Amino acid sequence: MANARQRLDRFISASSQIxxxxxxxxxxxxxxxxxxxxxxxxxxxxxxxxxxxxxxxxLQKNQRRYFLLHKPAGVVSATTDKxxxxxxxxxxxxxxxxxxxxxxxxxxxxxRSSTGLLLLTNDGEWSKRMTAPDKNISKVYQVTVxxxxxxxxxxxxxxxxxxxxxxxxxxxxxxxxxxxxxARVTLMEGKYHQIKRMFGRFxxxxxxLHRVRIGNIELDSTLKSGLFRELTQNEVRLTNSC
Numbered sequence: 001m002a003n004a005r006q007r008l009d010r011f012i013s014a015s016s017q018i019x020x021x022x023x024x025x026x027x028x029x030x031x032x033x034x035x036x037x038x039x040x041x042x043x044x045x046x047x048x049x050x051x052x053x054x055x056x057x058x059l060q061k062n063q064r065r066y067f068l069l070h071k072p073a074g075v076v077s078a079t080t081d082k083x084x085x086x087x088x089x090x091x092x093x094x095x096x097x098x099x100x101x102x103x104x105x106x107x108x109x110x111x112r113s114s115t116g117l118l119l120l121t122n123d124g125e126w127s128k129r130m131t132a133p134d135k136n137i138s139k140v141y142q143v144t145v146x147x148x149x150x151x152x153x154x155x156x157x158x159x160x161x162x163x164x165x166x167x168x169x170x171x172x173x174x175x176x177x178x179x180x181x182x183a184r185v186t187l188m189e190g191k192y193h194q195i196k197r198m199f200g201r202f203x204x205x206x207x208x209l210h211r212v213r214i215g216n217i218e219l220d221s222t223l224k225s226g227l228f229r230e231l232t233q234n235e236v237r238l239t240n241s242c
Contacts, residue, residue, distance in 0.1 A: 004124075008034065009042035011052065015059045031055050049123075064123045065100060066231035067091065070223045071118040077109035087118060090226055107131055108139065108190060108214060116141070116211035117219040119231075126236070130215065133189055137215045141185045144208035145199055148180040153202065161198055163191065170194065 009023040012032065024042050026032050032039040033053040034046060046052060052060045069087055071077070076084045088101055107119040107127035121127050129135055157175040162168070174186040185195055196206045212219050217235050 005045040005047045007042065008032070008039055008044040008046050008052075011046055012054065012059070015052075016054065026054065062103075062122070064126075065104065065121060066123065066126070066236055067096075067104070067120040067228050068217065068220070068223070068231055068235075069118045069120060069228040070219060070225050071110055071115055072225040073113050073115050075226075076112050077106050077118060079105065084112060087120065091120070091228060094228065110209075110211060111193065114209040114211065115225065116209075117214055117217070118211075119214060119217070131190070136188045138213070139187045139190060139211060140213040141187070141195060142208075142210040142212055143183045143185050143195060143199070143206055145181055145183070146205045146207055147202075149175075149177050149183060149202075149204070151177075153177070153183075153199075156201065157185070157198060161201060163197065166191070170198070173198070 008027075009020045012018055012023045012026070013020040018026070020042075023032075027039050027042050030038045031054060033051075034044060035051050048060075049062050049064060050060060051058070069090065071087060071090075074084065075090060076086045078086045079088045080086060087106065088104065091101060091104075092098070103122040104120045105122070105124075105127065107121055107130045110116065110118055119127075119130065130137055154175045154177065157173040160170045160172055163170065168191070170191060171188045173188070176184040176186075178184060187194065191197075195209060199206050217231070220229070223229060
């Protein structure tokens with residue numbers, strides 16, 4: 001999963017048991033290629049997605065992968081769980097190979113009862129951009145609550161709420177009331193159970209929480225619950241510009 005960089009000589013030594021001091025000789029003999037080019041420097045920085053070849057043998061060729069899943073209720077946003085089915089289980093039963101699943105992680109979780117858009121990737125830098133608080137990536141949810149809402153809710157969400165357990169005040173959030181019991185909420189962050197806790201200030205339980213958008217990526221209306229697809233190149237590109 002990690003995109004951490006390391007020196008080429010360190011990678012070659014770790015992956016082939018060749019002493020680091022000998023890697024310089026391999027470079028001088030033009031026996032190593034990185035991303036199709038002959039390596040000229042043992043200090044070249046490589047990462048998880050660098051295509052590295054020694055004497056015609058591929059040592060590493062990891063592909064970036066990005067999945068969009070329509071998460072159903074009852075499924076855990078985790079890679080493994082001893083009690084409940086996970087989102088990885090959904091991908092596996094739909095035919096994604098174990099090799100492709102091994103290094104996936106979730107970019108922005110949903111709790112077990114919540115549904116909707118979930119993103120999975122093996123690109124750590126991309127997921128950091130999607131979830132880092134300072135990036136201000138918007139997340140949009142459809143919410144159904146137990147009791148009627150009024151305009152006081154709109155102001156409270158806009159002003160932010162103090163969470164004493166963490167000692168923080170939430171960023172301004174947009175609440176659009178659709179009818180007395182349903183609303184559209186836009187957050188620029190994702191604190192623990194944030195939406196449920198914000199409605200909890202009004203003692204108004206959330207009955208349904210469904211995420212429809214993260215940044216520039218929207219949940220396909222044609223994608224049925226439990227199904228997934230790969231992100232398009234355009235979706236990845238748009239997200240990189242967020």
